[in-house]
Amino acid sequence: MKRMTLETDTRTRILVVARDMFHGRSYADVGIQEICEAARVQKGSFYHFFPSKRDLALAVIDDMADDWAHGFVAEAFDQGLPPLERLDYMIDAAYYWQKSAADLEGRMPGCLFGNLALEISTRDDVMRARLNAVFDKARDKFRVTLDQAVTSGALAALNTEATASAMLAYLEGVILLAKTRNDPQVIQLLGPAIKTLRIEMSH
Amino acid sequence: MKRMTLETDTRTRILVVARDMFHGRSYADVGIQEICEAARVQKGSFYHFFPSKRDLALAVIDDMADDWAHGFVAEAFDQGLPPLERLDYMIDAAYYWQKSAADLEGRMPGCLFGNLALEISTRDDVMRARLNAVFDKARDKFRVTLDQAVTSGALAALNTEATASAMLAYLEGVILLAKTRNDPQVIQLLGPAIKTLRIEMSH
């Protein structure tokens, strides 16, 4: 069934290219024609794999969420490191990622999910929900980490669910600010303060 | 010189309409034709006042920044309230603003500056710089508040400059998350934790 190709799979090639372009620019700014050219694919082939641009974006989100979960998120969160140090590790990872991207492209791309969320969540409820789900997953990683920190006594008891959300919000906000300044160092400067965020238990 | 008109000034009408549309949707998604229709203005008139769509956006940013500075920011920050309570006041103001917008339009618009920053700061350095300046101003409001909190003894000494940036980042992040969930209450839930953010003085 699966066609064996010497080079990368066409669908994958489209996906990879589209991800990078959406990430580095924006959803609306990148045209299908442009994506096809970059992926060396014809329009007809594109629409063979993706019903619409929107569906491509959804696929990109899923794809990126996967890579993310198995990539640096897993790395940052599933360590044998003490819980709170994982947060520092994650901030560091975010910094180096954005830094290297900025060095390559000359500008900080920021967070693909945050970018897309602000750009299209007012116009497309399906995409908004999908992005929301990605954030929920990320928040869960934070929550687990916080739970462990509390049970290990490294942290006084708190509302781990809400605090996890707060930390995710802070991370996104820091990346937003860093992108606006086009300076990854902002992440290094502000990032570590993520550990000071606290939302007490409501009782 | 100035032409007196019974109804609102044409330029102002364009500005107001464009602001709302950019805020509620996105820069790329709103066309000039659409803006003209909503403002009951002809294309030619539009280009009489604004050299380009980009220049309109810049004007919108300035306009909004002004309104913001003289509106709820001034209200939230220049009170006779104790410094730390101003932060709560500001969170509250943000919540009610987003809430009423969501009730009217059915969706949370989020922060115009944050939205624009993520959408175009990778493509237009001038706009990026302008948005950055707006953020700098906002950060200054936070810093002054923190300075007062420290001198009044309400807060232990800390790096007010960096902490102010952190708070701004957190605010933007919270709004981003709330917009993605399309639920203003997220602001109420996460917002108050802004007071827990701390970046110590480097010495």
Added chain:
DNA sequence: ATGTTAACAGACCGGTCGGTCAAGTCAAGC
């Protein structure tokens, strides 16, 4: 060999994009 079908090619579509322009309106200054 032949029929089937996924994969790919590329011309083509109506519509919309941001932006231009020539023509005209009208009130103020001389």
Added chain:
DNA sequence: GCTTGACTTGACCGACCGGTCTGTTAACAT
């Protein structure tokens, strides 16, 4: 009353948008 210049009108432009359509190719099973 004539000129000036800000303002308005609406037709028009080429480029590009997302998406469709008709074919062609090549790897399969039969």
